[in-house]
């Protein structure tokens with residue numbers, strides 16, 4: 604059975620992450636906003652908790668910011684991770700690519716037309732960071748240990764985690780490029796049903 608996973612991208616307009624996320628998630632769960640708080644595990648992975656710090660059962664969340672934009676994912680029955688990045692103006696993509704792409708990914712990235720590479724680099728970046736968030740290990744996971752493969756249609760899929768292909772079962776990656784006003788963002792959501 605597919606898990607229930609919902610994603611929002613919100614302009615926080617000066618409000619705090621806690622305020623925006625709490626109001627939205629309380630509304631979704633039909634609970635009073637002041638009965639909830641965001642809490643974190645020792646590595647910084649967020650959870651939705653009661654006022655006395657107990658995680659809400661069977662609910663998983665993930666958060667990401669880029670500028671004033673906040674991406675929120677809420678899941679029932681799944682572990683989730685999200686990332687969002689505004690695609691910046693062209694920079695030194697070669698150097699960046701070498702820092703976080705695994706060798707097989709770098710070869711695929713380099714084989715596509717030069718005009719597409721900048722965009723695809725941020726597609727890889729957001730996908731890998733969404734996996735980091737879902738795994739809960741944050742930046743302690745080397746991005747090159749989360750290995751993705753690019754299909755002919757340019758979609759990415761998970762190939763291996765920590766050099767083990769048997770850890771990849773059950774993960775689902777969804778990516779979308781969105782135009783929000785004058786910003787173009789890559790959004791990545793990963794989920795694994797319990």
Ligand SMILES: CC(C)(COP(=O)(O)OP(=O)(O)OC[C@H]1O[C@@H](n2cnc3c(N)ncnc32)[C@H](O)[C@@H]1OP(=O)(O)O)[C@@H](O)C(=O)NCCC(=O)NCCS
Pocket residue numbers: 620645646647648649665666667668669686687732735736737738739740741742743
């Ligand atoms: C997760 C992380 C890679 C994302 O960083 P980023 O690109 O700068 O920022 P993003 O906006 O995409 O994501 C930030 C959100 O990630 C979430 N996050 C932080 N640590 C996380 C973790 N270990 N697992 C999952 N999500 C995490 C938080 O919700 C955070 O939002 P907040 O700042 O409002 O609390 C980075 O925050 C990180 O590595 N944190 C963990 C640090 C760590 O490993 N500490 C070791 C302690 S044992």
